[in-house]
Amino acid sequence: MAGVVEEYGARMQEQEKEIKSLIAEIESLKNPVILDYSLGLGEMLEENTKLKYRLNVLKRSLQEEESKVGSSMININQRLQNIFSVAIKLAYPHFENPPLAVTPSQHARFGDYQCNSAMAMSQQLKAKGEKINPMEIAKQIINNIPKNDIIEKVDIAGPGFINVHLNKEFVSKLLTDLLVNGVQPPLVGPKRKVVVDFSSPNIAKEMHVGHLRSTIIGDSMCRLFEFVGYDVLRLNHVGDWGTQFGMLIAHLQDKFPDYLVVSPPIGDLQAFYKESKKRFDEEEAFKKRAYECVVQLQSHNPEIIKAWNLICDVSRKEFQKIYDCLDIQLIERGESFYQDMMVDVVKLFEEKGMTQLDEGRKIVFPPGCSLPLTIEKSDGGYTYDTSDLAALRQRIFDEKADMIIYVVDSGQSVHFQTIFAAAQMIGWYDPKKIRVEHTGFGVVLGEDKSGETVRLIDLLNEGLKRSMEKLLAKERDKVLTPDELKAAKEAVAFGCIKYADLSHNRTNDYIFSFDKMLDDRGNTAAYLLYAFTRIRSITRLANIDDVTLQKAARETTILLNHDKEWKLGKCILRFPEIINKILDDLYLHTLCDYLFELATTFTEFYDNCYCVEKDRQTGDVIKVNMWRMLLCDATAAVMAKSFAILGIKPVEKM
Numbered sequence: 001m002a003g004v005v006e007e008y009g010a011r012m013q014e015q016e017k018e019i020k021s022l023i024a025e026i027e028s029l030k031n032p033v034i035l036d037y038s039l040g041l042g043e044m045l046e047e048n049t050k051l052k053y054r055l056n057v058l059k060r061s062l063q064e065e066e067s068k069v070g071s072s073m074i075n076i077n078q079r080l081q082n083i084f085s086v087a088i089k090l091a092y093p094h095f096e097n098p099p100l101a102v103t104p105s106q107h108a109r110f111g112d113y114q115c116n117s118a119m120a121m122s123q124q125l126k127a128k129g130e131k132i133n134p135m136e137i138a139k140q141i142i143n144n145i146p147k148n149d150i151i152e153k154v155d156i157a158g159p160g161f162i163n164v165h166l167n168k169e170f171v172s173k174l175l176t177d178l179l180v181n182g183v184q185p186p187l188v189g190p191k192r193k194v195v196v197d198f199s200s201p202n203i204a205k206e207m208h209v210g211h212l213r214s215t216i217i218g219d220s221m222c223r224l225f226e227f228v229g230y231d232v233l234r235l236n237h238v239g240d241w242g243t244q245f246g247m248l249i250a251h252l253q254d255k256f257p258d259y260l261v262v263s264p265p266i267g268d269l270q271a272f273y274k275e276s277k278k279r280f281d282e283e284e285a286f287k288k289r290a291y292e293c294v295v296q297l298q299s300h301n302p303e304i305i306k307a308w309n310l311i312c313d314v315s316r317k318e319f320q321k322i323y324d325c326l327d328i329q330l331i332e333r334g335e336s337f338y339q340d341m342m343v344d345v346v347k348l349f350e351e352k353g354m355t356q357l358d359e360g361r362k363i364v365f366p367p368g369c370s371l372p373l374t375i376e377k378s379d380g381g382y383t384y385d386t387s388d389l390a391a392l393r394q395r396i397f398d399e400k401a402d403m404i405i406y407v408v409d410s411g412q413s414v415h416f417q418t419i420f421a422a423a424q425m426i427g428w429y430d431p432k433k434i435r436v437e438h439t440g441f442g443v444v445l446g447e448d449k450s451g452e453t454v455r456l457i458d459l460l461n462e463g464l465k466r467s468m469e470k471l472l473a474k475e476r477d478k479v480l481t482p483d484e485l486k487a488a489k490e491a492v493a494f495g496c497i498k499y500a501d502l503s504h505n506r507t508n509d510y511i512f513s514f515d516k517m518l519d520d521r522g523n524t525a526a527y528l529l530y531a532f533t534r535i536r537s538i539t540r541l542a543n544i545d546d547v548t549l550q551k552a553a554r555e556t557t558i559l560l561n562h563d564k565e566w567k568l569g570k571c572i573l574r575f576p577e578i579i580n581k582i583l584d585d586l587y588l589h590t591l592c593d594y595l596f597e598l599a600t601t602f603t604e605f606y607d608n609c610y611c612v613e614k615d616r617q618t619g620d621v622i623k624v625n626m627w628r629m630l631l632c633d634a635t636a637a638v639m640a641k642s643f644a645i646l647g648i649k650p651v652e653k654m
Contacts, residue, residue, distance in 0.1 A: 071181035073576040074174060076150065077102055077113065078186075080164060083148055084115045090144035091137075095121065102164075104574065108563070111155070111163035112570060117141065118160035134160030171569050172558045178572070178634055179553035183641040185228040186576035188583060194225045195233045195395045198407035199330060202239035203315040204248055204273045207322055207456040209512065210409070213441045216501045216647065218407035219328050220588050221439070223645045225403075228583065233331065233399060237391065238319075240312055240334035244273075246294035249307045250286060251276035253293075259307060269314045298339075318457075325460050326494055327647060338390040342382045345390045346375050352426055366421035373418055388419050392436070396429050403435040405586070410440030410507060439586050442509035444501075459512075460497070466514045467493035470526075471654075480653060488654045492518070492526055495648040499525030502646055503592035523596040525648060528639070531599040533654040535636045542612045542624045549633055552626045559627045564605040568631055571601045575638050588646070595642045602635045 080102045088098045099120035105111050118138035125132050138160040145154065152167040178184075198218020201207045218234075225232045251272070256264035266272050279286045296304040316332070323330060346362065349355050355362045360378030373385040395401045406416055416438035423429060429436060446454070467489045471477065477485055500517040503524075504510040520526040539549065560566045578594045611632060613623040643650050 071177070071184050072187050073178065073184050073573075075186045075576040075580055076166070076174075076573055077104070077577045078580065079150055080113055080115070083145060083151070084117065084141065084162075086146050087141045087144040088117060088121075090146075091140040092121070095125075099124070104570075105163065108567070110157055110161070112166045113164040115141070115162040115164060118162065122160065138162050166570070168560050168566070171566075171573065172560055174573050175558045175569055175630070175634055176553060178637065179550075179630055183575070183637050186580055188228045188230075188580070191229055191231060192402040193231045193233070193400055194222075194403040194405065195235060195399055195401045196222050196225070196405045196407065197235050197237050197391075198222075199328070200237040200239070200408070201315075201319060203312050203334070204244065204269055205239075205315075206270050207319060209444050209454040209456055209459055212456060212459070212497075213444060213501055213506070214407050214409070215322075215326065215328060216498050217439070217441060217506055217588065218405075219326070219647050220498075220502055220645060221405060221407065221586060222329075223647060224579070224582060224588075227641075227645055228579065230403075233401070234329055236330040236332045236334070238315075238332055238334035241336040241339060241387075243291075243294050245297055245308055245311070246290035246292070247276040247280040247286075248273065248311050249293040249297065249304055250290045251279060252307050252311065259310060260303060264310060266311075266314050269311070269318065322456055322460065326498070327649070335387050338387055338394060339382075341390040341394060342386045345386055345393060346382075349375060349422075349426060354426060364422050364425075366418055366425050369418045369421050371414065371418060373422055384415075385419070388415075389422060392419060392423050393428055396423075396434065401434065404437070406438045408438060408440065410442060413438060413440050437586070439506065441506040445509055445511045460494070463493035463497050463514065464489060466518055467496070470518050476654065484651070484653050487651050491529060491649050491651045491654070495525040495529055495643075495650075498647055499528070499592065502588045505589050506587065523592065528595055528599055528643075529648075529650055530654060531602070532636060532639050532643070532650045533652065535602065535632050535639070536652050538606075538611055538632050539629065542621055542629065544624065544629060549629065553630055553633070556626050556630060558630050562609050564608045565628070565631060568601050568605040568635065571598050572631075572634050572638055575642070591642055591645060595639065595646075598635060598639060598642075602632075605631065 081100055084102060085100055088095070088100070092098065099117050101116040101120065103114055103116070105114050118134040118141060121137050122132055122134035135156060138156045142154050142156070142162060145151065150167055150170050152165045154165070155163050157163050196218055198221075199211060199215040201211050222232050222234050252259055252264060252266075255272075256262070256266075276290075280290055281287075293304060297308055322328075346355075349364055350362075354364055355375065356365065356372075357363075358372070361374050362376040363372040363374050365372045373389070374383050375386045375389065377383060392404065395404050408416070420431075420436050420438075423436070424431065470492065471480075471485065471488055476488065480488060496514075496517040500512070501510070517524055518526050520530050539545075558569070560569050574594065578591055582588060582590055609625075609628055611625055611628040612621055613625070614620060615622055640650060
């Protein structure tokens with residue numbers, strides 16, 4: 001940015017010199033040609049005024065950027081985009097909304113990054129009847145690149161691709177900053193309030209494999225938002241209200257008549273639910289009493305509310321076992337929380353004249369939607385539509401959220417589109433100011449490709465069993481203490497289950513396979529966790545402690561002369577670019593792909609560059625290449641932060 005300011009400053013001074021020269025020439029000539037000169041003078045004065053204004057804007061931007069950067073990691077791609085954006089505007093000031101395309105190069109011979117804007121600009125100009133060769137456009141862009149500390153050189157390849165070669169000193173400094181300051185988030189703008197609605201099981205029903213994706217994806221999104229400094233509200237929108245509670249409460253009254261004074265020993269809530277459902281379907285008197293219990297529940301009858309709370313508590317304890325295994329933090333705010341707000345929701349839509357009557361139901365038809373919302377049933381009761389509208393309204397106005405993310409399966413996409421459209425129609429939010437999004441996901445299939453429901457707790461226990469078998473097969477019990485073995489078992493089991501989910505594009509279905517996820521080859525948590533422990537073991541091998549590493553980070557220049565050092569250094573520094581991308585599209589598999597790429601790039605580096613040199617006879621350490629040890633440390637630091645965002649706990653020994 002400083003180079004950009006210097007560039008504009010220099011151009012402005014040149015303009016001012018030319019203006020003074022013209023004025024002097026005009027004064028001396030005093031003839032009809034003055035008109036021609038005055039025309040040129042007017043144009044230059046106007047251009048000069050524009051440059052002064054843009055220079056001041058850039059100066060302010062520079063001051064703001066410098067005050068904000070602090071220890072934040074620099075997104076190299078974004079920095080290059082800013083540089084090329086200025087270059088394109090200087091080269092083609094009258095080109096409206098020029099395409100900006102900067103991507104990492106796929107091959108080292110094409111430099112480190114590529115700017116591919118010239119091709120697209122040439123096509124757009126051609127469509128307007130102006131033919132300019134993309135090679136010529138690329139040359140003009142290069143000629144207008146402002147001074148900067150990031151680019152070593154640029155060259156043009158093919159028909160107009162601009163190859164960017166990064167400055168090694170700049171990259172080395174960024175790596176040093178990372179080691180000294182730790183892995184920090186990139187700049188993401190002002191702090192935002194984010195509400196994430198995820199997990200959301202139903203009370204009195206067990207969590208099954210279908211709840212796995214919402215829970216894991218939602219937790220990882222929260223971790224990402226928390227990492228960049230957002231204020232995150234993690235909400236568990238449990239199904240804790242509705243007609244099913246009538247039959248559960250009526251059955252509780254019959255089976256445990258003294259429930260008000262003695263806590264009922266409901267061991268298996270699933271069996272309890274099935275018993276009450278069977279009675280509801282077969283016994284007319286019981287069915288009638290169940291409906292009466294629903295009315296009393298909605299009227300907040302104290303005895304009925306106590307029975308409802310008892311049932312909810314049994315479920316909560318079962319849910320918490322799973323959340324503890326997966327290290328999930330949530331605030332429960334079920335459907336019951338929004339009950340009293342639903343009256344206002346219906347009233348607001350009626351006052352705006354947005355409701356229609358349909359066979360006694362009150363419906364709302366948002367624009368562009370194929371199906372209406374039912375906000376009040378013919379019997380005066382409310383629906384999921386009413387509840388979701390009330391929840392959205394509360395999150396917008398009471399929580400004052402800037403972002404509201406619903407992590408719910410893709411089967412609910414039409415429902416959420418309709419809810420969001422209704423909220424916009426009534427004026428609750430402007431999508432340009434508040435981001436409200438349904439981040440849908442596909443289903444989990446068994447290896448026989450069936451969508452059979454599997455109890456989640458059974459699946460987690462099976463994961464622990466398989467993980468231990470894998471560790472014992474590798475004879476890890478002979479080198480690890482019992483506590484280390486237990487930590488490794490849990491890290492592998494739960495890490496593999498989470499990673500298997502997160503490493504797939506969330507919109508796709510995926511096949512759940514313990515054999516694949518526990519394989520320590522390929523893009524799996526097992527491979528990455530082993531890779532991480534291997535990197536951490538290198539410093540132990542060299543007898544280097546954290547204090548020595550920190551001292552070296554401040555005093556040792558990180559050399560990047562070997563091709564594999566250079567490749568690894570650049571890969572490490574792509575981390576902020578990956579974070580910014582996921583914040584934009586909320587696809588977490590991008591982080592998994594990056595993590596796998598980082599691990600494999602490190603392996604290439606380690607196989608080709610000696611970090612620790614030993615005597616072949618004695619095994620004594622002869623030499624430690626400290627700059628390479630620092631590259632190991634930087635790799636491990638970025639991997640650890642990536643694991644933290646994915647909700648995976650690595651271990652030092654495995």
